[in-house]
Amino acid sequence: MVLMPSGLMLLLGAWGIRRQDAIWRDEAVTYDMAHRSLxxxxxxxxxxxxxxxxxxxxxxxxxxxxxxxxxxxxxxxxGLRLPSVAAMTVAAAGVALLGQRLVGRRAGLLAGLTFACIPVVQQYAQEGRSYATVCAVVVWATYLLVLTAARPRRKLWLGYTALMLFACLLHEFACLVLPVHGAAVMLARLPRRVLRGWLLAAVTVLAGLAPLAVFSTRQSAQISWLMWPDPVQLLTFAVLAVLGIVCARVPVCSRGPIGLRALGVPILLLPTLLLLLLSHVEPAYVDRYVLYYVAGFAVLAGAALARLLRPAGEQGQTRGRRLRWTTGLVLVLTALLPVDVHLRSPDSRVDDVTAVAHAVRKVAEPGDGLLFMPSRRRIWMAALPHQFRGLNDLALAKSPLASHTLYGTERSGDAIRDRILAVSRIVVAGDPYGQPVDDSDQEIAKRTTLRGAFAICSSTDVRGARIAVYGRPGICGAAGGGRLAHGAG
Incomplete structure (x- = not known):
């Protein structure tokens, strides 16, 4: 029951894990930060x-x-993605055990297999970020809560509290699962001592999280780029929510004091809905922040499938009905295959740091100036700094490491203008056409100086970026400029 879902998750996590060695900007941040000393x-x-x-x-x-x-x-x-693959493998095992504890072995097996087949699970299993780990810890904390509700013991409460605090310290929005657990405890009408135990655990978790939460409000500008929920992410949630509610209507017998619906439906719905409500105050919705909601869908779907696919003749089940459901399930998995293949291509992420670095190396010549537009795109060089060797970063005042920042600090607009005018060729790594432009003094100085004193020799579009070579008038027609234009294709 555990080995099959975890084995499938491990196999799907290993399938195409390199993604043609493409790394996107958030993974580059992880790589950079993980390679700094403590x-x-x-x-x-x-x-x-x-x-x-x-x-x-x-x-x-x-x-x-x-x-x-x-x-x-x-x-x-x-190395960047293996921890996430391992985390999702552990999460699949936890979902299987959770389904078994709530309904039965067959439901647990199908819940774990369903979890592994969900495309968004496979996406974050192959991403060097914290979301797969948070999902795994939340799943196992939920499993411990179910065990504790059946047999309240201090060790189980301590384990539940420790896991929940760990999940919240990994990412603050893991705390949105606490209302889910509270709702499950109350809907199950458990004894008051269980409710008091959960309240004590929840208060302890929130108290442990409070210092981080308060301090992190100083850095809220980091998510200022969030304006409104991504339609594709909302559609994914909506589809899983509708299917999960349909699955919840299939009659099943719960085994423990906490019922399947009392836990599965709140996990599926509440975290995302609460985050969407919070986004009306300050935009904060991204599906990966509450990725663990898919565990709710998986246990509901696993229980429904266990009943609908039970052996022919069992409780009046007909062989034809079982065949129809099996055929439908195969068709769904077949329809998801193109999505799974796409997730393992470089085009599945917003940009490709590796492609950017190679494009810069292809057109650059020793001594060229280098500009990142905007400055936060300097993260593109974090994972492959050797590809930018020999280039002069004209705007940089202090490196990311020296300034204790992600992107480094830049000179004033006037200083950047003077340094741009002191060179004859510049490689610009910037956003594609159509993206909003920053209005800081530094970015304005870059744009106006390039526009007024330089011409574009060549440009290359790669995933999520545009690499352009700028030269002083007459430079582009020189031998080097001709080679660059040819190389840019």
């Missing part, structure tokens, strides 16, 4: 990304071991 990491977190601080520290320890053993053999991309 002494450098701490002051950086005081400026930025404190919400991911525990995850970065754990990834730092992981890379200390990985780089010394498997790094030269498997490469950095696999």
């Amino acid at each position: 002494a450098d990491l701490w002051p950086t977190l005081q400026h930025v990304d404190v919400v991911h601080g525990l995850y970065y520290a754990l990834m730092h320890l992981w890379f200390v071991v990985y780089d010394a053993t498997l790094g030269d053999v498997l490469g950095p991309v696999i």
